[in-house]
Amino acid sequence: MKKDKTQKLRSLFVGIGLIAAAGLILAGCPSQQGMMDTREAAQKVYVAPGEHDEYYGFFSGGYSGQLSVWGLPSGRFLKVIPVFSQDPETGYGYSEETKPLLQTSYGFIPWDDSHHPHISQTNGDADGRWIYINANNTPRIARIDLQTFETKEILELPNTGGNHASSFVTSNSEYVIGATRFSIPYEMDLDVPIDSYSEEFRGALSFIELDPETGMMNMGFQIIVPPYNYDLGRAGKGVSEDWVFFTTYNTEEAHTMLEVNASRNDKDYIAAVNWRRAAELVSNGHGETMSAEYYHNYYEGNQGFAINDVKDQVTVLTPEDGQEFIYFLPTPKSPHGVDIDPTGEYIAAGGKLATVIPVHSFSRMIEAIENRDFEGNVENIPILSYDATIAGEVENPGLGPLHTEFDGRGYAYTSVYISSEIVKWSLETFEVVDRIDAYYSIGHLMITGGDTKNPDARYLVGLTKTAKDRYLPTGPKQNHPAQLYDISGDRMELLLDFPTIGEPHYAQAIRADKITQNVKQIYEMEENDHPHALLRIADNRVERDGDVVRIYMGSTRSHFRPDNIEGIRVGDTVYIHLTNLEQEWDVVHGIAVKGAQNSEILVAPGQTKTLKWEPTRTGIYPFYCTAFCSALHQEMQGYIRVSAADSDVSLVWRTGTN
Amino acid sequence: MKTESRIAMGLAAMLLAGLFYFPFWTIDMSAPQYPEGIGMYIHIDDVTGHKRHDLQSINTLNHYIGMAEIHREDFWEFDVMPWVIGFLIVFGLIAAAIGSMKLVITWIILMVILGVAGLVDFYLWGHEYGNNLSPDAPIKVPGMTYQPPLIGCKQLLNINACSWPYTGSIFIGLSMLFAGGVIWYENKFINKSDEDS
Ligand SMILES: [Cu+2]
Numbered sequence: 001m002k003k004d005k006t007q008k009l010r011s012l013f014v015g016i017g018l019i020a021a022a023g024l025i026l027a028g029c030p031s032q033q034g035m036m037d038t039r040e041a042a043q044k045v046y047v048a049p050g051e052h053d054e055y056y057g058f059f060s061g062g063y064s065g066q067l068s069v070w071g072l073p074s075g076r077f078l079k080v081i082p083v084f085s086q087d088p089e090t091g092y093g094y095s096e097e098t099k100p101l102l103q104t105s106y107g108f109i110p111w112d113d114s115h116h117p118h119i120s121q122t123n124g125d126a127d128g129r130w131i132y133i134n135a136n137n138t139p140r141i142a143r144i145d146l147q148t149f150e151t152k153e154i155l156e157l158p159n160t161g162g163n164h165a166s167s168f169v170t171s172n173s174e175y176v177i178g179a180t181r182f183s184i185p186y187e188m189d190l191d192v193p194i195d196s197y198s199e200e201f202r203g204a205l206s207f208i209e210l211d212p213e214t215g216m217m218n219m220g221f222q223i224i225v226p227p228y229n230y231d232l233g234r235a236g237k238g239v240s241e242d243w244v245f246f247t248t249y250n251t252e253e254a255h256t257m258l259e260v261n262a263s264r265n266d267k268d269y270i271a272a273v274n275w276r277r278a279a280e281l282v283s284n285g286h287g288e289t290m291s292a293e294y295y296h297n298y299y300e301g302n303q304g305f306a307i308n309d310v311k312d313q314v315t316v317l318t319p320e321d322g323q324e325f326i327y328f329l330p331t332p333k334s335p336h337g338v339d340i341d342p343t344g345e346y347i348a349a350g351g352k353l354a355t356v357i358p359v360h361s362f363s364r365m366i367e368a369i370e371n372r373d374f375e376g377n378v379e380n381i382p383i384l385s386y387d388a389t390i391a392g393e394v395e396n397p398g399l400g401p402l403h404t405e406f407d408g409r410g411y412a413y414t415s416v417y418i419s420s421e422i423v424k425w426s427l428e429t430f431e432v433v434d435r436i437d438a439y440y441s442i443g444h445l446m447i448t449g450g451d452t453k454n455p456d457a458r459y460l461v462g463l464t465k466t467a468k469d470r471y472l473p474t475g476p477k478q479n480h481p482a483q484l485y486d487i488s489g490d491r492m493e494l495l496l497d498f499p500t501i502g503e504p505h506y507a508q509a510i511r512a513d514k515i516t517q518n519v520k521q522i523y524e525m526e527e528n529d530h531p532h533a534l535l536r537i538a539d540n541r542v543e544r545d546g547d548v549v550r551i552y553m554g555s556t557r558s559h560f561r562p563d564n565i566e567g568i569r570v571g572d573t574v575y576i577h578l579t580n581l582e583q584e585w586d587v588v589h590g591i592a593v594k595g596a597q598n599s600e601i602l603v604a605p606g607q608t609k610t611l612k613w614e615p616t617r618t619g620i621y622p623f624y625c626t627a628f629c630s631a632l633h634q635e636m637q638g639y640i641r642v643s644a645a646d647s648d649v650s651l652v653w654r655t656g657t658n
Numbered sequence: 659m660k661t662e663s664r665i666a667m668g669l670a671a672m673l674l675a676g677l678f679y680f681p682f683w684t685i686d687m688s689a690p691q692y693p694e695g696i697g698m699y700i701h702i703d704d705v706t707g708h709k710r711h712d713l714q715s716i717n718t719l720n721h722y723i724g725m726a727e728i729h730r731e732d733f734w735e736f737d738v739m740p741w742v743i744g745f746l747i748v749f750g751l752i753a754a755a756i757g758s759m760k761l762v763i764t765w766i767i768l769m770v771i772l773g774v775a776g777l778v779d780f781y782l783w784g785h786e787y788g789n790n791l792s793p794d795a796p797i798k799v800p801g802m803t804y805q806p807p808l809i810g811c812k813q814l815l816n817i818n819a820c821s822w823p824y825t826g827s828i829f830i831g832l833s834m835l836f837a838g839g840v841i842w843y844e845n846k847f848i849n850k851s852d853e854d855s
Contacts, residue, residue: 521694522711557718558796582718583711585694631722632796 062503523606671750682826724795
């Protein structure tokens with residue numbers, strides 16, 4: 001444990017020497033490493049070969065645009081689910097079936113920045129049916145089906161610049177929320193001077209309805225709010241389950257040099273929205289229909305091509321005097337997280353520039369509303385008095401508190417970015433009871449079963465921003481770390497430290513059995529409703545319609561049918577519709593064609609996927625199975641002959657006759 | 659025949675009806691890459707996978723070593739067996755109704771003969787299935803044949819194949835037991851009445 005000592009020593013020197021007085025006053029005592037005996041820690045995270053982890057962890061990909069899946073507590077990497085970025089590994093965003101998922105009102109977008117995965121809920125508990133995740137850059141929300149671990153739907157949000165306060169679901173998955181991080185003019189494509197910010201720019205809070213059976217999204221309504229930055233959100237629970245909360249910063253309404261200009265006010269706001277009342281107002285005709293262009297992309301059946309359902313209208317609700325569905329809670333100081341405890345009573349804000357963690361009380365908020373305890377209002381949104389809603393302020397939380405989760409045993413855990421630590425504090429006394437180092441500069445944290453009414457609080461994962469010396473060095477840019485802590489005892493204890501994929505901004509973990517019982521092993525061929533599926537291998541064929549050639553190809557171990565094709569011409573658009581006719585778990589075939597300006601396409605058992613190929617040169621084009629599917633995988637290949645544009649080579653296809 | 663014997667014989671015949679609902683044989687295959695298990699059930703009128711698509715997977719695997727595919731349509735036995743069992747049920751019920759020991763004994767003998775014939779047929783199919791390999795087989799292991807065991811386990815390349823009677827066979831066993839019981843009981847009674855006279 002020599003390393004521990006030197007590190008403690010080092011942090012002590014840093015504490016005394018560099019940050020000195022100011023740091024100590026603000027941050028309190030430096031954290032402890034809190035690493036338990038190595039052997040004991042190893043035992044706690046060891047999952048024997050062939051055994052399964054207790055939890056699935058879903059980590060957002062950040063700038064990878066994807067969602068990665070991990071086993072906890074082992075830290076085993078399980079899978080990357082492609083969501084907002086093309087993935088040449090699987091063909092997601094390259095196959096004809098999945099390309100439409102990435103269409104937006106700005107055209108095809110091959111990349112985005114995914115932030116906050118949130119598992120669908122029933123009665124305030126994660127139910128493991130779907131997981132939603134937001135795209136920050138070109139604002140969207142995706143739905144991933146946790147039976148197949150595939151992205152099934154993407155909805156674009158209009159009137160939104162940076163969908164960051166998203167994609168949190170309400171207690172019974174009535175709504176998933178979104179919001180604008182960067183306020184923008186909310187009339188479509190409005191071309192105005194940037195310094196007309198306060199007049200022309202507005203924020204929009206989005207409430208997307210979810211279908212209780214299918215999880216499908218439908219843009220319900222948007223609330224038009226003052227031109228601030230809407231940063232994070234959460235749905236209430238229990239007593240507060242009819243409410244959602246958003247943090248704001250830049251109430252200064254700056255549009256340049258926000259670093260300085262948006263950090264002037266002592267307090268910004270938490271927006272508290274009674275979504276049930278807002279929805280009632282909308283259904284009673286108080287909303288207004290605005291023109292907007294946004295894409296809703298989804299599959300109509302089990303399989304086939306995702307479709308683009310282009311919308312041209314959105315319902316907006318602009319707060320009017322006396323409507324009483326949205327309030328501002330003054331909150332220091334450019335708050336980031338707004339996190340609701342399992343009972344729904346406490347609303348903890350991570351004021352990233354604040355010296356305390358302010359905790360509002362939901363019941364006091366309701367009281368203040370009833371007593372009309374208002375300090376004023378902005379654009380018909382009443383501002384409640386800080387003293388009326390505050391339940392406590394946690395002193396000495398460290399520098400830069402960001403985000404809090406709860407263990408359901410009366411404690412909260414807040415990530416603290418600048419002082420790079422996690423602080424544990426009591427919801428009874430609002431005092432810090434424990435603190436532990438994070439390596440290094442922690443962003444979000446998550447607790448297993450977290451952000452539900454019943455957290456299953458065994459472990460906490462800290463998602464940190466820089467790895468520096470934590471692992472073998474991998475050059476100037478390294479992957480972001482995650483640290484796993486045991487929080488079952490009085491003190492937090494560090495168990496494991498592992499690099500992740502992309503930049504996880506948030507993660508959720510759910511007890512594995514809530515998902516494993518529903519996971520599919522194959523796509524049933526009987527349910528394959530792809531319009532170009534090859535339902536019987538004997539039906540394999542090639543069809544020409546003008547310049548469009550469709551190859552209806554099937555794969556089983558270890559051959560393609562057909563595997564010799566002639567009569568393709570330069571200038572043709574060739575669609576290879578490959579059906580994997582296997583009906584056995586995990587027997588995957590792929591296809592790649594020489595010179596195709598496309599990725600490979602992987603096809604799961606029972607699935608049909610389409611590779612588009614536009615040959616530009618005559619010649620013989622080998623194609624092969626890219627997945628090591630079987631003993632004779634190397635034999636799984638074929639040839640396509642491409643002739644000149646004006647050639648009269650007739651279209652033929654064969655298999656098995658040499 | 660005593661009334662209780664007739665009832666027992668009737669039951670013996672009726673028990674065979676279980677064969678219409680449960681497979682009577684199973685072939686279990688275990689291999690490292692099949693932790694989830696794979697295998698087939700034999701019913702009087704069908705062959706099915708342990709899991710929905712096992713038969714398709716078995717056919718896929720077996721084509722590498724040149725074994726024929728298994729399809730229900732290729733077995734005349736599945737068309738005949740339900741009639742045979744139906745006949746045995748009716749025959750047994752008649753024997754019970756008439757109360758004829760001769761018919762009961764004939765019924766048991768028929769059962770045994772048909773049982774042995776079934777096993778011989780199963781062996782012959784297994785022999786054909788395991789030995790008649792396609793000359794185009796990608797994998798040829800010199801000297802290797804793949805006849806599944808008649809009963810018990812056998813290692814065939816990477817697969818350990820086990821062949822055992824299954825649920826339906828319990829009905830056959832119970833049926834035989836009941837019919838055997840009838841003969842034993844009636845014999846005892848006859849002997850006893852012999853002694854009495
Ligand atoms: Cu293959």
